[in-house]
Amino acid sequence: MNDYERIANMIRFLDRHHTEQPDLNQLATAAGLSPFHFHRLFSTWAGVTPKDFLQCLTLEHVKQLLLEGNNVLDAALDAGLSGPGRLHDLCVTLEAASPGEMKNGGAGMQIDYGFTETPFGEALIAETKRGICHLSFVDGNGRNGARDLLTSEWPNAKLQRADQRAEELAGKIFTQPRQNQSSRPLRAFVRGTPFQVRVWRALLSVPTGSLTTYGRLAHAIGQSKAARAVGSAVGANPISFVIPCHRVIRETGALGNYGGGRVRKRAIVGWELASRPHPIGVGETDRIAATAA
Secondary structure, eight states, rough: OHHHHHHHHHHHHHHHHHOOOOOOOOHHHHHTSSSHHHHHHHHHSSSHHHHHHHHTTTTTHHHHHHHHHHHHHHHHHHHOOSSEEETTTTTEEEEEHHHHHHHHHTOOOOOOOOEEETTTTEEEEEETEEEEEEEEEETTTTTHHHHHHHHSTTTTTTEEEEEHHHHHHHHSSOOOGGOOOOOEEEEEOOOOOOHHHHHHHHTTTTTTTTTEEHHHEEEEEEEEHHHHHHHHHTOOOSSBBOOGGGEEEEETTTOOOOOTTTHHHHHHHHHHHSSSSSSHHHHHHHHHHHOOO
């Protein structure tokens, strides 16, 4: 069992018992670890203590983030959707395939792809000479299923295995902002309709640690009555995590569905919210750390 699988099990536990506000000893027992080792593992993975992480995922906290995120999103969109968005301090430049390239399914194109570990489990990452074209997490259908998904998007492209390159890309993509404040350019090359690309560009304008809703996203692109179509475009995102569809939640504050699974969405959202400056009182973090020691 890798670290993400251990943490995923604990997120499931927190989902079932969050109203009980379990303490460190209860969480450690559920994880089958000592309080010290569980605290260290969780804090290393998430960047905050288990209790801080739980608070990041409470409904009231998420609702407050929605209020803040709406203004942040509006400001970002006012600057223009055509420019690069901000994601984990990466400048993500999104280029769309032409109608001809979409029609020929990648004929004459080479796609390098590989499997690599990430903080959220194993992933398949693929790129062309023009940028990353696919990112998905490996789940129940295994590596073959992940590769089949890539093939369905680019059926006529030549695929070449490149695990080392996938590992390098994962190192750029899955980096918490406070751990690396430098700007690291990243190019993305996507296959989608003009409407889908508009939605994906809008998603790139939602900063790390902020959340939005399908309705607000629809309003932001000037299609206020197209929330359902926006939801479909979000679900069709071919570059999971890079285009942050996990930052879109329901109007009620519920996190909702995610292509990589609900538990993974909770893990990603909590991981990103934890990167916000002082997500909870600093004293609380210090107190729990001292207890664990």
